[in-house]
Amino acid sequence: MPRKGKSLSESVADDILAMITIDKKFNIGDKLPNENELSTELKVSRxxxxxxxxxxxxxxxxxxxxGKGTFVSEIKNITESMGLENLSTQKLDVKDLYEMRLIFEPETAYYAAKRATDKELERILYYGRLEEEMILNNEDRTEVERSFHKSIAKATHNEFMNKLMPILYKAIDNGVILSDENKSILQNTLNDHRMxxxxxxARDAEGAKTAMKIHIIRAMKDLGIPNE
Amino acid sequence: MPRKGKSLSESVADDILAMITIDKKFNIGDKLPNENELSTELKVSRxxxxxxxxxxxxxxxxxxxxGKGTFVSEIKNITESMGLENLSTQKLDVKDLYEMRLIFEPETAYYAAKRATDKELERILYYGRLEEEMILNNEDRTEVERSFHKSIAKATHNEFMNKLMPILYKAIDNGVILSDENKSILQNTLNDHRMxxxxxxARDAEGAKTAMKIHIIRAMKDLGIPNE
Structure with a gap:
């Protein structure tokens, strides 16, 4: 089942890309076979x-x-097109990003519940409470919301998770045009964060993980992002 | 509970870093308060x-x-120290990386089962079977192993996951000194990959996810990486 909305040519492009990056069938600088051969091999029209x-x-x-043919570009271009280096500056699909949050953030809450130092827990609670106040006072809470989630990621004591988090948020900044927040989103955020x-x-790892999962699922629902 | 083996000064360093990156209490270029003030605030000795x-x-x-004091470094350095850009070139903790695999890869199997095109599924199975053969013939399977996992990530149709995967593997390359593979690791890999x-x-998403989870947990056990 190809993803809805992907054209045949896009899916063939994907396929050729995989022949380069996964199969290593064509390497950087290589000339592709001519149109006849390649269209026969891929079973598509020219x-x-x-x-x-x-x-x-x-x-x-x-x-x-x-006059020479089609070649796989130099390494610099491939790296630029493929790397995570510039993932945070690309416009990624909102759904992709929230799907990643849904996988990743409940686990940060899980490990944070197990591993946070008292000081780290204090910091998380500080931002949680500050955000509550800001919501109740109708203030812009963007920065504080991020600090809340980042301080949870930090408390996992996992360097990879800790570094992935800001990248995820930067990508969200670039990719997501959020509709105006409504009363229901704010109320849900209050409830979820409190949970x-x-x-x-309580240092309840399963509880923290599940509460975070609810929070992200609910955010996706509120933003109209399909979770399927 | 601070993580076992982290000294008090490391934990204080962490705390100051959080004051910069999460609290934004000190910004880039800022001068830190003098030793007396800061040690009082952090409740530690000078x-x-x-x-x-x-x-x-x-x-x-x-x-x-x-003669001037201690300052928060210029943005370039902070970015270099903090960014995911160079995450793949840093020596990260093996445990951190496998923990991330444990969170992440079962979900790639889940979404791949749901979304892989027939062609993508074919590619996954091709690498899986090729790896089986190589194991049975005692050949080096490093590249094929990665192609197997990468082709699963690609089949999630999630751009973020697809790009995170090579980064994870590059980091593993840099950070992991694997002990020689023994018979039991090879047998487990054969079994797990077959599952x-x-x-x-069968396009069974829960099954694929659970089988991948077993695979990573077992790899951690075989490599002696604690999963706690």
Whole structure:
């Protein structure tokens, strides 16, 4: 089942990309086989293949050299197109980002409940309470909301998680155009954060994880992001 | 509960880092309060504080300017020290990386079971079978192993997951010194991969996720990485 909305040429482009990055069938600098061969191998029409190549050229993954053929681009371009280095500056799909939050953040709450020092727990609760106040006073809570979630990630004592978190948020900043927050979102945030804080304070790892999961699922629902 | 083995000065260094990155109490270029004030605020001795500052200086997060005081380093250094950009080139804790795999990879199997195109599923099975053969023939399977896991990540159709995967593996390359593989690791890999492939082929998302979880837990056990 290809993802809804993906055209055949996009899916062929994906396939060629995988032949480069996963199969290592074509390496950087390699010339692709000619259109006839490649369209036979991929079992698509030459029109579709041409469209797929155009997509990859637009992403700097392939380049056409006049009179010479189609080549896999130099390493710099591939890295730029593929790397996580610039993941936070790219416009990623909102759904992809929230799906990642849904996988990742409940686990940060789990490990934070187990591992937070007293000081780290204090910091989490401080931001949680500060955000409550700001919501009740109708103030902009963006920064404090992030500090709340970041301080949880820090308390996991896992360097990778700790560093992934800001990247996730930066990507969200670049990719997400949120609709105006309504009363229900604010009320849910108040309730969810209170739950998360209670379980963290009780050092209940499963509770904290589940409360965080609810929080992200509810955010997705409130933002109209499908969770399927 | 501070993590076992973390000294008091390391934990104070952590705390100062959080005051910069989470609390935004000190910004880039800011001068820190003098030793007396800061040690009182952090409730630690001046000796401990000095050691903590030394750690942060070594990580380019703080810098001491002779006769002027201690300052938060320029943004470039902070970014370099903090960013995920170079996460894959840093030596990260093996446990941190496997913990992240444990969170992340079962979910890739889950979404791959739901979303893989027929072609993507074919690619996953191709690498799975190729790896089986290589294990049985005592050949080096490092590359094929990675292609197997990467092709699963690709089949999630989630751009963020797809890009996170190579970073995770690059970091593992840099950080992990694996002991020689023994018979039991090879046998477990054979069994686990077969399970993962079966569930993926049956498009059983929960099954694929659980089989992948077993696979990572077992790898951690075989490598002696604590899972707690």
């Amino acid at each position: 029109t579709t293949l041409r469209e797929a190549i155009r997509i990859l050229v637009a992403h700097n993954i392939l380049e056409i050299r006049r 998360i804080m209670e379980f963290l304070e | 000796t401990t504080l000095r050691e903590a500052i030394r750690i942060l200086v070594a990580h380019n997060i703080l810098e001491i300017r002779r 993962i492939m079966e569930f993926l082929e």
